[in-house]
Amino acid sequence: KAGVTQTPRYLIKTRGQQVTLSCSPISGHRSVSWYQQTPGQGLQFLFEYFSETQRNKGNFPGRFSGRQFSNSRSEMNVSTLELGDSALYLCASSPTDRVQRSPLHFGNGTRLTVT
């Protein structure tokens, strides 16, 4: 089975621009979660989708948004980029709707640099 695929792997943007990141979960997995990882901040939860519905959202400003498609692929969008948005964005998929009970399978992440 193919793992979680995130594209692109690297991205460089300037302040004020917007960016869209993509995540394809493992086949059959319907839950997709997004995390932001910065040095010293661990894994900060952004949002979680199951069957195209956002079920949980972390404490991020409204500039961060996401969606999930009927094929379970997910995208996240960050508008009006700020320097502090530079981070590794990780997507993780899970086979069940009880995300807290099943292992998360992470992708390799998208490294976003904002200049």
Add this chain to the structure above:
Amino acid sequence: GQQVMQIPQYQHVQEGEDFTTYCNSSTTLSNIQWYKQRPGGHPVFLIQLVKSGEVKKQKRLTFQFGEAKKNSSLHITATQTTDVGTYFCAGGWEYGNKLVFGAGTILRVKS
């Protein structure tokens, strides 16, 4: 909101020494998961603990879940250079389907 505190933040050990990282929650967890992230890599699931007082072993790694289901630990016996990376715990709550990660413990091993 739910939080999971993880200590220490860093641990630098000599190869062959033991290593332990601890996670604590102020509220009762339904379960706890552990992940390892190698430098430059992504988090990889190691194990899940569900029962009060549960202890599980994977070779040199021993995982424990407290009796009150509020704390957990990961202990590595006789560390090797292949153990380097960041170890994360993630606490689960049934209410709200939440999984919250600790800040992680960075392990460095000197050979």
